Amino acid sequence: MTSEEDAILRLHQAHTGMLDIKTDFDIEDRADLQKAYTPGVAVLSRMIAEKPELKDKFTVSGKLVALITDGTAVLGLGNVGPAAGLPVIEGKALLYKDLANINAIPLAVDQVSPKEIIKTIKNISLSFAGIHLEDIAAPRCFEIENALSEELDIPVYHDDQEGSAIVVLAGLINAAKVVGKKLTDLRVVINGVGASGLATARLLYAAGIKHLTLVDVHGVITSEDYRANDYQRLFAAKLGTPQRMENQNIHDAIKGQDAFIGLSTGNVINRHDVKQMNEQPIIFALANPHQEIAPEKAKEAGAAVIATGSSQYPNQVNNILAFPGLFKGLLASGLKKVDMDLQKAVAQALASVVAEPTAENIVPSVFDERVVPTVAKAVVDYASQSK
Template structure:
């Protein structure tokens, strides 16, 4: 049996990887009357009088909606809402196994931004938080922004905030290892979609001074209308010179300290690494094939290398962020995942690594301390608010 056949057999045997488990046993008439009718009428009347009580007396106080339209599935692209279901089902499993969080997959048709927002808003009373997944840019930015305006529960896009948090965690330790001042480190971000833009936004809002954004047409400049307004607005805030328009990665990589790739396979060469400053840091995070082969980058002089793959050291994986994050959010009633909170979580992840080395700048996804440390960081953060 091939690996693919084995995987298909496993998921077919269980009709997926999730189930609903009851928290109460119903063995007698008394049990039934308390768990269901007529007992639930007591709950219904109290909640009708004070809707916030739903979070105390029903699953809505602990249930996360994992929402996708399948328009930007990692490594697969636009495979549709049904195609995106296995990804969010797998993440729901990770929520439960790693953090004890109940999450349910929700697939939404690829309709207009406002229709998606209204759909999620209209079902939001059932949930304590919204986790967006695999939604293409720029619609993912609009959906998240609008949901944050109309909902009073946390809204989190894993491809944005999750990636940004874990990249920053790795960057903190990589800079420690190479004796660099974080905020003055010169960084090129190649790939300014959901993940790249969110990472750049986080770094900029934390005071990073030297960021260059590169995408499919070259450097993102403020007046280049080939890019969306989110990309152009950030380039404007960064003060990116207009004369960098159409400059490619190889044109701007010279004397940079860090390359962060959230783009496509094999877009970086050994000569690009050699043109960078001493002890360059390479985050080649494209999956399944990175922007540059780690062996090639190492031979070209890279001091620290991270990828998105489990085949190499330093896997930048969002699993490090979202289970502990939501455990902390729900435990402390936090409604927003802002830049300050993202920084706190990134520091907690970075500090989880006891002995920082070129082979370990982020903790393993199997490190049992990760969820505990992240959720505790969120709790500590809540006490400052």
């Protein structure tokens, strides 16, 4: 164990995690006790029994987000199980509170069928103002989010899908400006078409980028590729990906592309691949802990703009830029759905934080204090325009 790992363990063990429950009211005498607890709360219970929607006004349910994982797809680790997924969502709960003053509680669920997870979340949903899904593998995550979004009257958000897609689009908006190309003219190849990759492809398509090629572990995905899941095949059909491309690997598919979006694993492309792209190539090598290509190698091969998921390099594409401000806006506005138009609006607002993008500055820093209020305002503005 390294000294850094030891320090991390000591920190988390000292506090038994990173979260505590804090009170908003001090009980100092019997009168306080009667107001905060029995018999005073009977007043609230009677009111809420008659009008259940009042719970959001008079109880913590109106400001509490559920952070839920089954640990089937933890970034960089894979399927580590529900208990091992808890540190990730606990960390995100900390970020919610620290960056946006949002109360979020981490919850781990067993790796049961999607239908059981859907039922479990529905059964506890009255306690929450929103649902944040995290680290749930594809394709089960698609079924779970779709069902919950349709059946619950609170916002449902999957950070690996919507969060990743929003920040990638924001970065690509500014990267296109840097290389002097029109966003909607870009030819984009996406390597890694799990939850993040497919959601990103959908959002880029909705933003007007129609020249998209999807590549997964078996190669280019087409509508008739039996190795792909239904969600991947349906989107490939929408793109009109020719069947003849099915056996092409990433080294074939990257030729003549303007942008490479990597949401996969380390070291899958090389210098030669970058040189096969169009002039002024854009490389988003977002895999962690090892990028699809080392930024130094991509730059040597002629990449004009390079982004990673790491804080070690410029242009860190990180979901922290999306979810705290997004939920702050959702709770403030009462908006119930995180639809495609909202995602586009948030991505555009996030991109606008960087007034004059450069090759090494296409997305704001995760510590930029303008990010959360800008994203939250975009959500509130979208909600008001949608009414």
